[in-house]
Amino acid sequence: MQQMSLQKIILIATWLEAVLYGMFVITFALTMYLSYGNSSMIRRPDRQSGVLAIISVAMFILGTFHILLNCLRMIQGYTEDPAGPLAFYDTINLWSSVTKNVVYATQEVLGSVAATYRCYVLWDRDWRFLLLPTVLILGSLVSGYGACALLAKPGIGSSIFNAKLASWVRIFYALAVIQNVITTSLMAYRIWTSYKRTSACKHNSRGLLRVIRILIESAALQLIPELALLVFYSANMNAHYIALEAITPLVGITFNAITIRLRLKDFSPETITTPESHPVQTIGSMPLRRG
Numbered sequence: 001m002q003q004m005s006l007q008k009i010i011l012i013a014t015w016l017e018a019v020l021y022g023m024f025v026i027t028f029a030l031t032m033y034l035s036y037g038n039s040s041m042i043r044r045p046d047r048q049s050g051v052l053a054i055i056s057v058a059m060f061i062l063g064t065f066h067i068l069l070n071c072l073r074m075i076q077g078y079t080e081d082p083a084g085p086l087a088f089y090d091t092i093n094l095w096s097s098v099t100k101n102v103v104y105a106t107q108e109v110l111g112s113v114a115a116t117y118r119c120y121v122l123w124d125r126d127w128r129f130l131l132l133p134t135v136l137i138l139g140s141l142v143s144g145y146g147a148c149a150l151l152a153k154p155g156i157g158s159s160i161f162n163a164k165l166a167s168w169v170r171i172f173y174a175l176a177v178i179q180n181v182i183t184t185s186l187m188a189y190r191i192w193t194s195y196k197r198t199s200a201c202k203h204n205s206r207g208l209l210r211v212i213r214i215l216i217e218s219a220a221l222q223l224i225p226e227l228a229l230l231v232f233y234s235a236n237m238n239a240h241y242i243a244l245e246a247i248t249p250l251v252g253i254t255f256n257a258i259t260i261r262l263r264l265k266d267f268s269p270e271t272i273t274t275p276e277s278h279p280v281q282t283i284g285s286m287p288l289r290r291g
Contacts, residue, residue: 007085009238010077013245014070020249021067027256028060034263048121052259055114059252062107066248069100090158098152104248105144108176111222111251112137115183122190129186136179143172161236173230180226184219188212214261222247222254 035053073096077088091097116133123129147168160169191211225243232240 003238005086006089006238006241007078009241010074010085010089013242014074016242017067017070017245017249020246020253021063024060024063024249024252024256027253027260028056031056031256031259034259051117052114055110055117056252056256056259059107059110059255062103062110063249063252066100066103066107069096069103070245072096073100092158092160093152093154098148101151102145102148104244105140105148105172107248107251108172109137109140109144111255112140112176112179112183114255115179115187119183119186119190122187133179133183133186136175136182140172140175140179143168143175147172161233166233170230170234173226173233177223177226177230180219180223184215184223188215191215211262214258218254218258218261221257222250225250 032053035049073088076096077085081088088094112133116130116137119133120126120130147165150165150168225246229240229243229247232243
């Protein structure tokens with residue numbers, strides 16, 4: 001099957017990232033307002049919401065840096081490089097290319113850390129539920145930054161599908177997919193068990209089912225492009241660039257969207273009590289038991 005030219009792919013990928021970044025700005029601003037603004041919907045910040053707010057700010061900084069780098073690279077490739085955009089984008093060890101990929105890897109890992117932290121708090125800070133996600137995060141750190149280090153080497157060649165590089169990249173992409181599925185499943189299962197215990201209380205059970213739905217829908221928002229990225233890259237298709245550039249803002253959008261949906265639409269801002277009389281509150285993005 002004939003591939004679309006790299007020049008067209010880059011234009012589409014950069015345009016898509018710009019659109020998603022605009023959505024990211026909106027969700028970030030709304031998240032900050034719901035966390036610290038002056039509104040009756042806003043609860044007093046606590047430790048968990050403070051941690052999640054810091055993560056949200058870090059994601060926004062990374063997302064902004066990433067789109068700026070892509071805009072700079074597009075200007076350089078299409079207007080300044082005398083060899084043309086194809087030669088520019090085929091030079092994969094340029095500082096801007098390496099830096100952009102470091103930012104992407106950091107954003108992906110940060111999203112995994114945030115999801116793992118939510119699991120940890122949701123499971124009453126039981127360290128056993130940290131083990132597998134933490135191992136996956138360490139694997140992502142090694143494979144992601146290892147791939148970036150290889151990318152910076154002068155002798156790596158001109159193909160992003162270079163055999164030495166591809167194995168590291170595929171591992172990183174695969175770990176991102178696995179991490180997304182595992183952390184979402186752990187959180188959904190925890191909420192489902194709470195639902196089973198509170199099924200006698202219709203108000204509680206409806207709220208918990210909404211949280212499960214939000215988790216799955218939000219995870220799918222990030223999981224679909226991650227799967228597409230893994231498949232396209234494994235098939236040596238230039239279309240992987242479209243998914244790749246979309247993921248950096250999508251990680252932040254997904255993170256913020258859970259908070260926004262729970263607070264504005266699907267979850268009551270009032271404290272919910274379980275049959276065991278343990279109060280549960282929404283902190284940042286999840287219904288969490290008070291510690």
